[in-house]
Amino acid sequence: MRRGHLRIETESRGRRTTIRLIGHFQSEHVEELARQIQRHGPKVVLDLKELTMVDVGFVRSLGACELAGAKIVNCSQYVREWIDREGEFGEIS
Numbered sequence: 282m283r284r285g286h287l288r289i290e291t292e293s294r295g296r297r298t299t300i301r302l303i304g305h306f307q308s309e310h311v312e313e314l315a316r317q318i319q320r321h322g323p324k325v326v327l328d329l330k331e332l333t334m335v336d337v338g339f340v341r342s343l344g345a346c347e348l349a350g351a352k353i354v355n356c357s358q359y360v361r362e363w364i365d366r367e368g369e370f371g372e373i374s
Contacts, residue, residue: 290304303332314341327343332360340367
């Protein structure tokens, strides 16, 4: 799947599917990611190695994916800390 500055690639091996997120992901792309996860099951691996830009809405969706059972790999320290921070704020409200 390709739209502008983003790409989603999937690779399945046995029962495990890796969803590779490439490029600039923003809130407007959350629905597409949700469709991909629904298609492959909540226990997917989200590979963020080639993720170059995100916004707060997308970071929140990554945290929700993780809570639902997705495994996040190759995540930059900055994005990992942001996901964790957003999760902490979500618990307060």
